[in-house]
Amino acid sequence: MRQExxxxxxxxxxxxxxxxxxxxxxxxxxxxxxxxxALSDPEAFWLEQAQRIDWATFPTAASAASFDGDxxxxxxxxxxxxxxxxxxxxxxxxxxxxxxxxxxxxxxAVSRTLTFRxxxxxxxxxxxxxxxxxVKRGDRVAIHLPMVVEGVAAMLACARIGAIHVVLFGGFxxxxxxxxxxxxxxxxxxxxxxxxxxxxxxxxxTTVDAALAHAGTIGAVKNVIVVQVTGDAVPMTExxxxxxxxxxxxxxxxCAPEIMRAEDVLFLLYTSGSTGKPKAMVHATGGYMVWAAxxxxxxxxxxxxxxxxxxxxxxxxxxxxxxxxxxxLSGTTTLIYEGLLGWPQPGRWWDIVDRYQVSCLYTxxxxxxxxxxxxDDVPREYSLASLERxxxxxxxxxxxxxxxxxxVIGQQRCPVADMWWQTETGGGMLCVIPGAQPMKPGWATTPxxxxxxxxxxxxxxxxxGATEGALCFTQSWPGQARxxxxxxxxxxxxxxxxxxxxxxxxxxxxxxxxGYYMITGRMDDVINVSGHxxxxxxIEDALATCHSVSEAxxxxxxxxxxxxxxxxxxxxRSAKVAPPVDELSRVICERVGRYAAPERIYLVKDMPKTRSxxxxxxxxxxxxxxxxxxxxxxxALADPAVIPALIAAVGEQTITG
Ligand code: PRX
Numbered sequence: 001m002r003q004e005x006x007x008x009x010x011x012x013x014x015x016x017x018x019x020x021x022x023x024x025x026x027x028x029x030x031x032x033x034x035x036x037x038a039l040s041d042p043e044a045f046w047l048e049q050a051q052r053i054d055w056a057t058f059p060t061a062a063s064a065a066s067f068d069g070d071x072x073x074x075x076x077x078x079x080x081x082x083x084x085x086x087x088x089x090x091x092x093x094x095x096x097x098x099x100x101x102x103x104x105x106x107x108x109a110v111s112r113t114l115t116f117r118x119x120x121x122x123x124x125x126x127x128x129x130x131x132x133x134x135v136k137r138g139d140r141v142a143i144h145l146p147m148v149v150e151g152v153a154a155m156l157a158c159a160r161i162g163a164i165h166v167v168l169f170g171g172f173x174x175x176x177x178x179x180x181x182x183x184x185x186x187x188x189x190x191x192x193x194x195x196x197x198x199x200x201x202x203x204x205x206t207t208v209d210a211a212l213a214h215a216g217t218i219g220a221v222k223n224v225i226v227v228q229v230t231g232d233a234v235p236m237t238e239x240x241x242x243x244x245x246x247x248x249x250x251x252x253x254x255c256a257p258e259i260m261r262a263e264d265v266l267f268l269l270y271t272s273g274s275t276g277k278p279k280a281m282v283h284a285t286g287g288y289m290v291w292a293a294x295x296x297x298x299x300x301x302x303x304x305x306x307x308x309x310x311x312x313x314x315x316x317x318x319x320x321x322x323x324x325x326x327x328x329l330s331g332t333t334t335l336i337y338e339g340l341l342g343w344p345q346p347g348r349w350w351d352i353v354d355r356y357q358v359s360c361l362y363t364x365x366x367x368x369x370x371x372x373x374x375x376d377d378v379p380r381e382y383s384l385a386s387l388e389r390x391x392x393x394x395x396x397x398x399x400x401x402x403x404x405x406x407x408v409i410g411q412q413r414c415p416v417a418d419m420w421w422q423t424e425t426g427g428g429m430l431c432v433i434p435g436a437q438p439m440k441p442g443w444a445t446t447p448x449x450x451x452x453x454x455x456x457x458x459x460x461x462x463x464x465g466a467t468e469g470a471l472c473f474t475q476s477w478p479g480q481a482r483x484x485x486x487x488x489x490x491x492x493x494x495x496x497x498x499x500x501x502x503x504x505x506x507x508x509x510x511x512x513x514x515g516y517y518m519i520t521g522r523m524d525d526v527i528n529v530s531g532h533x534x535x536x537x538x539i540e541d542a543l544a545t546c547h548s549v550s551e552a553x554x555x556x557x558x559x560x561x562x563x564x565x566x567x568x569x570x571x572x573r574s575a576k577v578a579p580p581v582d583e584l585s586r587v588i589c590e591r592v593g594r595y596a597a598p599e600r601i602y603l604v605k606d607m608p609k610t611r612s613x614x615x616x617x618x619x620x621x622x623x624x625x626x627x628x629x630x631x632x633x634x635x636a637l638a639d640p641a642v643i644p645a646l647i648a649a650v651g652e653q654t655i656t657g
Pocket of ligand 1: 393395396422423424634
């Protein structure tokens with residue numbers, strides 16, 4: 001199944017840099033050549049990158065994408081492949097007995113390691129079981145699992161038989177899951193009895209049952225496969241529900257991969273948009289895999305034999321690209337952890353890093369902030385000497401959180417790749433290529449090779465030089481989502497009408513004189529106060545410089561005179577020392593401008609967050625505006641109990657900045 005291989009320039013095997021500004025001349029020169037090639041001959045460049053993965057038929061052409069008119073995005077169209085082959089089969093000969101996947105259970109004494117051969121066998125067994133249930137090429141299969149081996153196996157098993165996986169977040173409500181089952185037309189669900197969240201048990205099976213009841217006859221689900229995670233009894237519906245082990249263990253350990261066209265859909269992944277209706281981004285097999293391979297290699301330098309730990313849940317795009325596909329493609333060992341950050345005690349993550357000798361740690365700024373809150377003494381009890389590479393993504397990282405990550409965790413030895421990207425982009429977009437260019441704390445730095453980032457003004461016109469504007473891309477890249485499942489019109493209108501002919505990311509960004517980009521936040525979070533546009537991230541960054549502040553979120557509320565006013569929610573670093581509100585206001589005025597002075601500052605215990613750690617500003621905005629009812633769907637919140645506490649805090653405090 002493997003085609004003749006030409007050598008793709010390997011930039012991964014270069015020394016790790018020691019200082020922010022350190023650059024390895026050889027690596028810098030290789031990356032410069034890569035960028036130059038992408039500019040001078042994009043077609044040849046992208047075909048060269050396609051060699052990073054295994055194809056049944058190597059494509060003869062790269063891009064056939066157009067952002068004009070109806071918008072049509074297609075890559076490597078005449079190529080054929082199976083994604084699971086590049087993650088598993090390609091390694092069997094050379095490193096079949098090396099670990100592919102390590103699972104660390106919530107219980108520190110329990111773990112499981114699967115070699116590439118064992119993971120291949122597990123995937124094949126499940127793939128055969130799915131085929132046996134009548135699941136076929138193009139069918140959608142929903143996966144509703146916590147961080148367990150079967151979650152990774154389920155994604156790859158779907159890929160194996162050409163079924164489209166739809167991983168659904170464990171915290172969605174039954175209605176939320178039901179809606180997504182209807183929208184995707186899923187024919188099967190792979191779930192479990194319960195999952196563990198610290199001392200709590202989260203019911204998955206009964207949630208799926210309720211979701212199926214919600215979907216009713218519009219739903220297409222015929223089979224439900226239930227993994228035993230906690231082993232607790234759950235109701236099983238005769239003829240529909242199957243115990244995973246009973247179904248899967250007797251199956252054959254070989255399963256012929258379904259050969260897919262490059263443009264066949266590999267997965268759907270739901271993400272939130274500006275409206276309440278969930279939208280499933282559609283990712284195509286060939287291009288997504290190539291982009292996962294490029295971005296993992298350029299930014300994270302995975303090596304076979306080393307341990308890669310991306311802490312994202314597989315229900316998010318980061319979990320897809322940097323827990324499953326990217327690392328496995330590269331032959332490195334990917335580690336997954338079932339448990340919570342800081343559970344049962346602070347330092348749990350650092351124990352995992354030392355225990356498994358983790359080389360690359362990829363996480364989210366929100367986790368970094370939570371870890372910072374524990375204090376420096378906690379990580380200092382651990383060696384962390386195995387770490388070589390750090391990465392973060394998902395939201396802007398403030399310079400002080402970046403410094404902490406770099407200094408306390410990376411011990412000023414490990415470069416930090418701050419990677420900006422989206423569910424829509426499939427893989428990293430703006431990111432430092434460590435060793436090839438200096439890092440800049442708080443800046444996602446430059447577009448990766450082959451990408452054409454531009455900034456536009458609010459009319460969608462390109463603006464040049466050191467400036468601030470809307471982040472757009474003028475050319476397609478292989479990992480780009482092809483459409484929104486079942487709603488191409490919404491896809492076109494959301495992303496391609498702001499600046500016709502360009503992909504509009506929805507984020508604002510600042511660019512410096514060296515062409516480095518810093519994300520200022522979602523454009524929908526931009527607050528316009530008396531005609532001044534203020535990024536919530538700017539205010540939050542300012543507050544992040546206050547030692548007494550652990551986390552801050554700014555939202556815009558309607559204001560009679562100014563159009564919008566700013567309300568700030570602040571979590572104190574220590575429960576004992578409340579940050580002085582006057583001081584916070586002064587810092588904002590100083591760092592951003594007087595026009596950014598907040599109307600109100602609320603001290604709160606916790607922010608409303610999704611389980612992937614994003615602050616749900618929509619709720620803060622409503623609560624700040626005095627709305628305590630009709631807060632909408634709270635099912636994606638990590639802890640819905642935060643809401644009454646927030647409402648109470650806003651009711652009790654009338655602090656004016
Ligand atoms: O606003 C940007 C922010 O997260 C959004 C994408 O979220 P999602 O689709 O969940 O994908 C997450 C993949 C990491 C973006 O529009 N964002 C993501 N990464 C960064 C970021 N903001 C600043 N810096 C980042 N590195």
